[in-house]
Amino acid sequence: MSQFPDSTLAEQNLQMSKKSVLELRNVNIFYSDNQAVNDVSFNIRRNKITAIIGPSGCGKSTLLRSLNRMNDFVDGARVEGELIFGNENLYGKEVDAVEVRRRIGMVFQKPNPFPKSIYNNISWGPLINGFNGSTDELVERSLKQAALWEEVKDRLHESALNLSGGQQQRLCIARALAMEPEVLLMDEPCSALDPISTARIEDLLFELKSSYTIVIVTHNMQQAARISDYTAFMEMGDLIEFNVTKKIFTRPAMKRTEEYVTGRFG
Amino acid sequence: MSQFPDSTLAEQNLQMSKKSVLELRNVNIFYSDNQAVNDVSFNIRRNKITAIIGPSGCGKSTLLRSLNRMNDFVDGARVEGELIFGNENLYGKEVDAVEVRRRIGMVFQKPNPFPKSIYNNISWGPLINGFNGSTDELVERSLKQAALWEEVKDRLHESALNLSGGQQQRLCIARALAMEPEVLLMDEPCSALDPISTARIEDLLFELKSSYTIVIVTHNMQQAARISDYTAFMEMGDLIEFNVTKKIFTRPAMKRTEEYVTGRFG
Amino acid sequence: MSLHLQRDLEKLKKEILKLGTMVESAINNAIFALNNREMSYVDEVLRLEDHINEMEVKIEEDCLKILALHQPVAGDLRFIVVSLKVNNDLERMGDFAKNIAKRARELMQEEPISTLPEFVNELPNLVRTMVRNSLDALVKLDVGLAREVIAMDDKVDEINRAMYQEVTRVAKENPSKTEIAISLLSTSRYMERIGDLSTNIAEDVIFMVEGRVIRHDD
């Protein structure tokens, strides 16, 4: 069951619904008969970074993927409960999953640029979605937002695969930004990167949150601590605690959270 | 150039040569014409954990691989200088690389168990090297040393690939231990693992150091901080600072080390 | 969790306790020296104070080491921060014990004057109890005990105020005793300060357990 300790509610002290982009209400996710996520409810605040942490296999990625219906591609995955996004349930019958993914972007664990030029990596998504403005501008703007423009502006037409891992990951972020998504989902976006690249991307996320809402899954508690505003701690499919990040790392409300963040688990 | 700040020498305050297993003296490593490691000298102390840290591409892995001649398999790699191991230069003409690797074991970034049974994974190395004692005992002893025995003792003849990532990595450590090496080299042994498995392995290393000498390359500064006794900080092929770990992380002697460990680089 | 961190935290805890014991014994010795005019106890306090200083530096370095090497969070982090503060407080208690011992040495040279019985018996007992209880609360993470310590502080303050009245009275009546009176007042103040520091420790314990800062709550 999800747990909202009083202290959290007190601190938030705002009309959630106005500040929330996505609301999860009693979300259950199954793989065939196995339940991977149990009755999770929380809200994702606009222009904030929300981190999801928890031990391996606790359902972080499963939950994240449910937020833009990437679970549709997993055989046997089934989502129950409500995920409210702009007054609609993401899993409503009428809802077009392709449109959902356009509006809720995603960046993955391993940088996965298309084996095309940097330019095409960015312009492809908008183009297939009917973009007919100036792609040059779009590419420049997205790369600037992703703090990559200076490094690549002279080789936009070279293969994206020539970039370093950290640059590739920023390219993937730029690619997602080019779609102007409302929410950006990230599943361990730095775990394949060295610390310098990681620091760059963390700085970038910090910049981006003024215009985007970001949800990030991370194994790296320090990272969650460093960059997020809110943290959800999950264990075995349950949401144990959802709280302001500072709280989670200085005085979590739940004993299990404390045990996890201090490294006393298992 | 290598740097031995006075404070370190003072602190060590021991007859180095007796306590050292491996001595690096003016080691230079080249890939074809590119120099990847410049004139590095330091000693690796017996029964201590020595960590090598530094930004990506600074030559950590290159240096580590030179310690058991795994560089022999890299086209164009060339090692100059002296690496003294038991009065012999590892790169001496008379020295047999196969024998070197038997005595100086290695564990890699990604767990790489052989697609064989757990039992065979461990016994294979000693058997090809002419071991003729009881393999049962050897397997049990090695698995116990690697803190894996309890978890796998009932399925020794199942495939090692059925183990979890963390278990696989401990199996790889057990496999290396079965050879009874004098030194254990590890190249980012936890970077592919989740935090729980990482913690297990760190604990294990801590146990192992009473009987082995361990050299570990890691990108994770916290990890170096947590587990090592000595830390070598490298940058662009140079050894910037070699020091007691506590010093490196509380008051490093070199400004560049400070900048690196506090995250002010680039 | 990392065995290494666990071990280091255990060690730190032990060191803090050891420091606490040293400080307690310094305070006891100082008070004994004061009440019983025993020079050897003064020396013992001065000797202890040296060790306390050394210990304090060591503990601070250890805290720094743990922070740098293990980057603890939540409860562990609070424990380290509290340790840093308790360490500081204990060292200052040591300082005050030294001060009391010094005053005791001065007073030994003089004729004793009669003073409040609370000062001779109750105050030292109170302070000793506070010190011991605050350390106990720290060890056992006993919030109740910590609150008791905090409550005791009022009594200490009261006795201290009474002492001030008494001492000024003595000095006025017998100006030749002014130095002794001021010295006695100082020892009383030192004991009151030790009580305050015990209160600090108790407050830190509450902070550590409950995560709430209460020291300026009153």
Add this chain to the structure above:
Amino acid sequence: MSLHLQRDLEKLKKEILKLGTMVESAINNAIFALNNREMSYVDEVLRLEDHINEMEVKIEEDCLKILALHQPVAGDLRFIVVSLKVNNDLERMGDFAKNIAKRARELMQEEPISTLPEFVNELPNLVRTMVRNSLDALVKLDVGLAREVIAMDDKVDEINRAMYQEVTRVAKENPSKTEIAISLLSTSRYMERIGDLSTNIAEDVIFMVEGRVIRHDD
């Protein structure tokens, strides 16, 4: 490095400075109140002291937050630990300023007595300089300045000792002035303690820059 950490560290630094400024002004006001018998200044000090307490709690929480969220090492870590201690020290300076202000309030009720000129002029100046310089040293990481602060402490102790002599002399000569004399002695002690705390800050600055603990070096 993480911009986030950089920002938080900057913020912390600013807060410490702000706290320092508040403490400095509390001390100045307290001394002004004492020397010029100005009641409004006493009130100002008491008001400031409240803010100082709030600020101290906030800074401690921020340090904790930075430790928990950014896990700083080396220089950054030392900065946080020093901030924790300086924060503590400043808050206690605030306490002493309050105490001085309280004594000033008491003394205002009484006839003034003549006392040492060093006490009226030199000591307050010295202390103020020490406070200001220690904070400057902290801001500029100026080890030279810090050492100067430490050196000044001897003078302060000397004046304080002289005050003790003077005060006991006054009390003996004129027992009716005993309370005033003791109060004056207290203010002198408080100033001496403020000087000590400045010395602590200076020592912390040296620790932060050089990574060496020097406080028990003497």
Add this chain to the structure above:
Amino acid sequence: SQQDESQESGATGAAALSGVVSLDGSSTVYPISEAVAEEFLAVAPRVRVTVGVSGTGGGFKKFLAQETDINDASRSIKDSEIEQATANGIDYLEIPVAYDGLSVVINSNNDWVDYLTMEELQLIWQPGSTVDSWDDIRPEWPSEPLRLYGPGTDSGTFDYFTETINGESGASRPDYTASEDDNVLVQGISGDEFALGFFGFAYYVENMDKLQVVPIDGGNGPIIPTETTINDGTYSPLSRPIFIYLNTASMARPEVNEFVNFYIDNAGVLASEVGYIALPDDLYQEAKDKISAL
């Protein structure tokens, strides 16, 4: 989509002809048909003549499915094929175009065989034959293993040989080395000192240096196959005529008509050019008569 552009026949009109003439069938007859087609191209360059090789039987299948105009055949049409032709309402005409002599050959190192009689051949090849050493044929011949080579059971040559020697088409001992490809048999016999085999005359002619031919005594003394002995019928039992079959309905197309006439006119010359023996002239004339009678 071919159209008759000219109703005329004869050399002058041929050049104007167009359309398609398709032949298929026996590999034995193929060289002759190819040669004819090649020469025909010179007189009627716009007619597309195609010649396929799918064996006599395979060819008949296509012929009877009316996929081809002409079928090359190294044997006469069989009863089952005639039935099918009747069923499909196909009217056809058999035209012999040349002789192919069957040569019985031995290794060039064989110095004991002077000739073989038809009876001896039957003794050797009949079903259930137990002859497996040379002295089983004639006692004075060496007591060495006899190894037999012959065309695969599926060729016209085999059918003809078995019919002639054993009296029934396909009746043969099965334990001989078989190949559909006569060149392969040449290879085999020339490499085996104790070999005895048979195949088409043309292949013997091309490989005289590697093999010896065995004179056959068909009752009139041992005769060696040569152009003359085959042509005049003295090498009688083992020389066979080879044919083309034409679909009489196709003859309505001038280009087919022209081609068939051209074929018969030139068959004799071209057959000998490619290793076969021309028929006596009257047989060609007879064929021409049959055609014009259509």
Add this chain to the structure above:
Amino acid sequence: MPLTTEQESRHLEKRHRKARIFAIFCAAITWSSVLLLAVLLYQVSIEGFRWLDWQFISSFPSRFPERAGIKSALVGTIWLISLVALISIPVGVSTALYLEEFAGKGKISKIIEVNIANLAGVPSIVYGILGLAIFVRFFALERSLISGALTMSLLILPVIIIASREAIKTVPQGIRNAAYSLGATKWQTTWAHVLPASFPGIMTGVILALSRSIGETAPLIMIGAMTFVAFLPEGPMDSFTAMPIQIYNWVSRPQEEFHELAAAGIIVLLAVLLVMNATAIFIRNRTERRMK
């Protein structure tokens, strides 16, 4: 202290020797395979080189060896291979895409999978029988290029499908996820990313498959490709001949000269094969490099 004891070093020496012998053995085997190819090529070329000239390339078949050429067979083969490529590549790749990207992991895909693996082992002559029955007779396409190409396409489809599936399997899932998360549909993803990324692997399958079809004789004979064709096919409905048929025919002629012509034909066939493979390998390497 020496690194090894006496006994240990003896054991080690034995192991080193074994390793050396094994390496030499493997190298020797490989080089003898290459040598074998060389012998084969040598055998063929000493026989055939004499006949290999422009006349040979540009003439139709003839009963006179010196006039005979491979023109119609060469053109027929080029036609055939082009048609086969046109038919089999789209169909094969589509099938592979369907099985890998669109079909679920249900029974039907399993059946299709086993089916395809099985079709890879059906002898070519059976495809000939099938082609004759279906394309030539049932669909009345006659003995035309298109019948041949369709038959040959069926024959090589399994190879293309299997190789393409393997290639598609190696496309990292990450690329698909990236495209989906940009709001791409399945087909947009497949067309723009999966297909280009698996291109080099698909080309490998295509090379192997087309190589096979260029050398196949039996099914073509079966469906009735001609042997003597003295004109060039102008469209897919024309009759045709192909190089392996011409070669087979020459080889079974009694005259030695024709055997030599066959050898010359083989050289031409190998040259065509080489050109085709080289083109494919070139394209493969280029795309591979672009991907890297």
Add this chain to the structure above:
Amino acid sequence: MAQEQYPDAALASQPAEPRAARSIKKSGVLWGEFAIKSWLASCSFISIVTTAAIVILLLSETLNFFESVSPREFFFGTTWTPLFEPSSFGVLPLVWGTLIVTIGAALIAIPTGLASAIYLSEYASDRMRSIIKPVLELLAGIPTVVYGYFALTFVTPVLRNVFPDIQVFNALSAAIVVGIMVLPMVATMSDNALRAVPVSLRQGAYALGATSYEVTTRVVVPAGLSGVMASFLLAISRAIGETMAVTLAAGQTPNMSLTMFESIQTMTSYIVQVSLGDTPSGGVAYQTLFAVATLLFAITLVINIISQMILNRFREVYE
């Protein structure tokens, strides 16, 4: 702004709050997507249709065949003379011929192919490999007829020097050339499989003080076994189905000879013989073609199903 980027009729009238205004609801069925999926699905059904066609084609005639010949004779008879008089329909000699040629070819292609693969993946430099591999692939593209003649004119004469009493047509040289023919398949596919074995495994073994021989034979090959087995099975399938080379090299003598020095006939070569030969359609003799083809189809099906099972087993072991 977003609404300029993604023109949408419904959007143009609501410039104020484009994001909130835009619905994530479906706008209609994606016909293009559906059409493409249908096309792809129908392509994949071609294989089913092909199989069905083959089965129908073969079975109909085969059933007729079994009306005149008892299955008992066909499956257990040891004499195969359907075209002789008197005829006999025991298919075992053909099965035997196929068997020994296939086994022989496998015995040649598998060890040498594997050795070559090992050389290519473990010992040869990248340059060397980039030369040798296409050369080996060329071996795969040589017309099978050419291999047949190569057997007759080169392999058999060479064999004769070693075994003087070998026949001109013999199973051995057929097996050899078929082995050569499928060798590239084994070599290149196994090479791919061995190269797919992660370098980390090799490193792991070397780091234990193993020699290259030990690493290759005990670690790399077992690890790549799934792909290697796949190549073996494909090669065997191809060897079973191989037609022309076998027909030319092994002769056409259905024979259950135990030595490989004699001429034999394989099932495929019988199928060619009948289908390209003289046999008139309709008779029992012609139907034998279908019976043999059906049997061959059934055999390859069984082999394929078994090999799929084996492969799945191996896949599970090595992930």
